[in-house]
Amino acid sequence: MLDQSYYQMTDEIIGRYGKAPASLIPILQDIQEEYRYLPGELLTYVAGEIGVKEAKAYSVATFYENFSFEQKGKYVIKVCDGTACHVRKSAPVLEALLKELGLSKKKHTTDDMLFTVETVSCLGACGLAPTLMVNEEVHPTMTPEKAIELIQELRGESR
Amino acid sequence: MMMDSKEKILAVREEEIQKLNASDCRILVCSGTGCIATGSHKIYEKFMELVQDTPGIEIEFAPHDSHDEKEEKVSVKKTGCQGVCELGPLVRIQKKDKVIQYTKVQIEDCQEILERSVLEDEVVERLLYKKKGKAYLGPDDIPFIAKQTRIALKNCGKFDAESMGEYLASGGFGAIIKALYEMTPEEVVDAVDKSGIRGRGGGGFPAGRKWKQVARQPEKIRYVVCNGDEGDPGAFMDGSVMEGDPFRLIEGMMLAAYAVSAQNGYIYVRAEYPMSVARLKHAIACMEEAGLLGDHILGTDFSFQLHINRGAGAFVCGEGSALTASIEGNRGMPRVKPPRTVEKGLWEKPTVLNNVETFANIPEIILNGPDWYRGIGTESSPGTKTFSLTGAIENTGLIEVPMGTTLREIIFDIGGGVKEGGTFKAVQIGGPSGGCLTEKHLDVPLDFDSVKKYGAIVGSGGLVVMDEHTCMVEVARFFMSFTQRESCGKCVPCREGTKRMLEILEKIVAGEGEIEDIDRLKELGEMVKSMALCGLGKSAPLPVLSTLREFMDEYVEHIQDKKCRAKVCQSLRRFMINPEFCKGCGKCAKNCPVGAITGVRKEFYHIDTSICIKCNACKDNCAFDAIYIEA
Ligand SMILES: Cc1cc2nc3c(=O)[nH]c(=O)nc-3n(C[C@H](O)[C@H](O)[C@H](O)COP(=O)(O)O)c2cc1C
Ligand code: SF4
Numbered sequence: 001m002l003d004q005s006y007y008q009m010t011d012e013i014i015g016r017y018g019k020a021p022a023s024l025i026p027i028l029q030d031i032q033e034e035y036r037y038l039p040g041e042l043l044t045y046v047a048g049e050i051g052v053k054e055a056k057a058y059s060v061a062t063f064y065e066n067f068s069f070e071q072k073g074k075y076v077i078k079v080c081d082g083t084a085c086h087v088r089k090s091a092p093v094l095e096a097l098l099k100e101l102g103l104s105k106k107k108h109t110t111d112d113m114l115f116t117v118e119t120v121s122c123l124g125a126c127g128l129a130p131t132l133m134v135n136e137e138v139h140p141t142m143t144p145e146k147a148i149e150l151i152q153e154l155r156g157e158s159r
Numbered sequence: 160m161m162m163d164s165k166e167k168i169l170a171v172r173e174e175e176i177q178k179l180n181a182s183d184c185r186i187l188v189c190s191g192t193g194c195i196a197t198g199s200h201k202i203y204e205k206f207m208e209l210v211q212d213t214p215g216i217e218i219e220f221a222p223h224d225s226h227d228e229k230e231e232k233v234s235v236k237k238t239g240c241q242g243v244c245e246l247g248p249l250v251r252i253q254k255k256d257k258v259i260q261y262t263k264v265q266i267e268d269c270q271e272i273l274e275r276s277v278l279e280d281e282v283v284e285r286l287l288y289k290k291k292g293k294a295y296l297g298p299d300d301i302p303f304i305a306k307q308t309r310i311a312l313k314n315c316g317k318f319d320a321e322s323m324g325e326y327l328a329s330g331g332f333g334a335i336i337k338a339l340y341e342m343t344p345e346e347v348v349d350a351v352d353k354s355g356i357r358g359r360g361g362g363g364f365p366a367g368r369k370w371k372q373v374a375r376q377p378e379k380i381r382y383v384v385c386n387g388d389e390g391d392p393g394a395f396m397d398g399s400v401m402e403g404d405p406f407r408l409i410e411g412m413m414l415a416a417y418a419v420s421a422q423n424g425y426i427y428v429r430a431e432y433p434m435s436v437a438r439l440k441h442a443i444a445c446m447e448e449a450g451l452l453g454d455h456i457l458g459t460d461f462s463f464q465l466h467i468n469r470g471a472g473a474f475v476c477g478e479g480s481a482l483t484a485s486i487e488g489n490r491g492m493p494r495v496k497p498p499r500t501v502e503k504g505l506w507e508k509p510t511v512l513n514n515v516e517t518f519a520n521i522p523e524i525i526l527n528g529p530d531w532y533r534g535i536g537t538e539s540s541p542g543t544k545t546f547s548l549t550g551a552i553e554n555t556g557l558i559e560v561p562m563g564t565t566l567r568e569i570i571f572d573i574g575g576g577v578k579e580g581g582t583f584k585a586v587q588i589g590g591p592s593g594g595c596l597t598e599k600h601l602d603v604p605l606d607f608d609s610v611k612k613y614g615a616i617v618g619s620g621g622l623v624v625m626d627e628h629t630c631m632v633e634v635a636r637f638f639m640s641f642t643q644r645e646s647c648g649k650c651v652p653c654r655e656g657t658k659r660m661l662e663i664l665e666k667i668v669a670g671e672g673e674i675e676d677i678d679r680l681k682e683l684g685e686m687v688k689s690m691a692l693c694g695l696g697k698s699a700p701l702p703v704l705s706t707l708r709e710f711m712d713e714y715v716e717h718i719q720d721k722k723c724r725a726k727v728c729q730s731l732r733r734f735m736i737n738p739e740f741c742k743g744c745g746k747c748a749k750n751c752p753v754g755a756i757t758g759v760r761k762e763f764y765h766i767d768t769s770i771c772i773k774c775n776a777c778k779d780n781c782a783f784d785a786i787y788i789e790a
């Protein structure tokens with residue numbers, strides 16, 4: 001069960017876009033931004049409030065890759081695997097991160113809920129490939145070594 | 160300030176021009192996504208701090224200030240992409256008589272730049288752009304920038320991306336003023352039609368024809384939609400325009416709205432571009448406050464509201480009908496056409512849907528006329544095209560060149576050739592919907608029609624250069640895995656066909672391919688290409704088909720010789736020990752997780768390639784560099 005604050009927040013977000021079916025995606029995006037995931041209860045709640053069928057809300061939410069029903073870590077690391085990054089060797093960066101954090105292509109988030117590692121298809125900084133993004137900050141010209149240093153830094157920061 | 164008449168906006172423009180001219184020196188800090196990633200925000204803040212603390216510098220000045228000789232009027236601005244992203248953070252020092260381009264500026268350099276280049280007339284030599292021992296002073300001296308023709312990117316790097324005033328001072332909004340006061344909507348459509356501009360989002364459909372079709376519809380509620388989804392992974396032209404010159408894009412959309420009598424507009428921005436969203440929102444807010452968006456713009460009957468939608472991570476949403484479905488709050492799936500977007504687009508109403516760069520070109524076309532525009536580029540593809548130049552190239556970055564420029568000019572003259580003296584192998588153009596061009600295509604003029612003849616497309620403008628360290632089979636696998644993942648699954652040929660093609664490619668790079676796979680790939684490719692519903696599926700096989708055509712020998716090598724000449728495909732790499740370097744320390748044998756290495760201490764060691772899992776542990780830890788990879 002989510003506490004009341006979640007619903008208050010959701011009401012505020014709905015207020016930003018208005019109670020109309022076309023507001024569904026922007027509302028879900030803001031909820032996801034707020035909590036770093038999309039709690040199922042809120043999806044149901046939003047559907048009811050803006051007048052779309054629950055099934056439709058689910059089908060929309062599952063269609064778009066950016067929506068996640070699972071809670072994500074404090075630091076969401078998106079490793080770019082766009083073409084520019086790929087040909088400048090982004091794969092070893094991803095591998096190094098997964099190994100350092102004990103994650104795999106199936107397990108994305110560390111047990112301590114500190115890190116989530118995902119891939120993304122271009123961050124728009126291709127001139128500085130390979131890149132990755134921690135929350136909203138882009139880090140340029142990565143190497144496996146730099147990626148591990150970054151993890152250590154972030155671990156220190158959150159202590 | 161409210162600008163509700165022509166007189167008012169012209170007066171404000173005059174004031175802004177004076178303000179611009181009043182400054183003795185402008186410190187222009189690049190704040191494109193690339194430079195921000197290398198820390199340009201901190202450079203901006205540092206300059207602000209320094210400028211505020213240095214006596215004799217004035218940063219807040221009114222345009223009409225009497226000029227006190229002792230006071231230096233300096234402004235610090237955040238601009239859009241200055242182009243050479245790899246050398247960021249980039250800073251330009253713009254004075255009345257010269258411009259200096261600095262590269263890789265660090266916090267420690269700011270004080271020196273201020274003292275020597277802003278307050279004095281000296282140059283900090285070590286921060287200049289250098290190539291082969293030669294240093295270049297201004298941006299227009301650098302071949303990378305000098306050889307470009309900038310229309311869509313005209314202001315990028317020169318003006319404050321967040322300032323409506325600077326946009327005005329640069330001549331901005333001149334086109335919408337001209338259109339509203341001197342031209343009928345039909346005349347605007349006509350000018351765009353005559354200019355011959357073709358859509359920059361990939362398809363190359365004439366924009367004027369599209370606008371005409373919308374203007375003709377009986378339905379009176381109409382929309383203008385800007386496609387800022389920039390789906391090609393490895394391209395950032397549209398993002399650079401949205402974050403670097405948001406007002407120009409908006410002016411282009413206003414012109415479209417005026418031309419087809421639309422009342423509302425939407426900009427659909429790719430999810431990964433938070434900065435584009437922020438800059439566009441800021442621009443819209445400024446314009447609403449000034450009355451340049453909303454009701455009765457500039458005191459005329461023209462009213463236009465603009466909205467922003469963020470993408471949610473689906474490549475297929477770049478397709479027109481999927482994009483409008485997404486704005487409506489639905490799953491972003493393409494639909495069968497007709498009806499086309501011009502007849503039934505957003506909310507089933509006639510809709511002008513164009514790409515970011517297309518819109519960004521419109522203001523200059525209206526200002527300078529169609530004949531001027533036709534004077535640039537080629538007969539069938541007038542104008543310029545932006546490209547993002549990436550991969551194995553010396554100068555990565557953002558460029559804009561006349562249509563018809565050859566690959567050779569782009570890669571060697573502008574891009575400075577292949578990185579670290581490597582050999583040019585191919586360039587992927589048009590991303591996952593495009594194909595590769597090779598050595599023999601270097602002199603093909605890049606325009607919509609010429610490139611098509613060689614099985615590639617200009618596409619949105621991604622150019623990824625590949626050298627001998629790139630495996631073309633692996634590149635084909637890479638694009639196929641992208642399109643397969645992004646297929647929306649609505650139609651079977653695309654959903655199943657891409658899956659099958661990917662399986663085969665995975666098999667080949669794993670060293671398990673059979674020679675028949677080549678024919679299977681070709682057949683499947685042709686089938687998907689002709690039967691898929693939308694452009695995603697129709698173009699998904701192109702990278703495979705074009706690498707098959709140009710690099711058949713690499714496919715055959717992978718399959719028959721189990722060899723990857725670029726040494727990229729992991730399963731095909733053989734780890735070997737060079738007996739000349741091996742000192743017999745035994746460290747590799749200890750590190751090998753599967754016990755593939757055996758030998759005699761102080762003599763030499765040997766790797767059993769049938770056990771080796773190619774994990775690199777031995778190579779990473781050898782102190783004598785004795786382990787090498789045989790392709
Ligand atoms: C799968 C797919 C993805 C597309 N992605 C984009 C995109 O990211 N940006 C874009 O402008 N056009 C994209 N297009 C092309 C659009 O459908 C449309 O043709 C274009 O936005 C029209 O604008 P233009 O005529 O100004 O180019 C895509 C098409 C397909 C089939
Ligand atoms: S071709 Fe692919 S992406 Fe396009 S509609 Fe069919 S399944 Fe969806």
Ligand code: FES
Binds near residue numbers: 081083085121130394
């Ligand atoms: S491909 Fe990685 S940032 Fe564009």
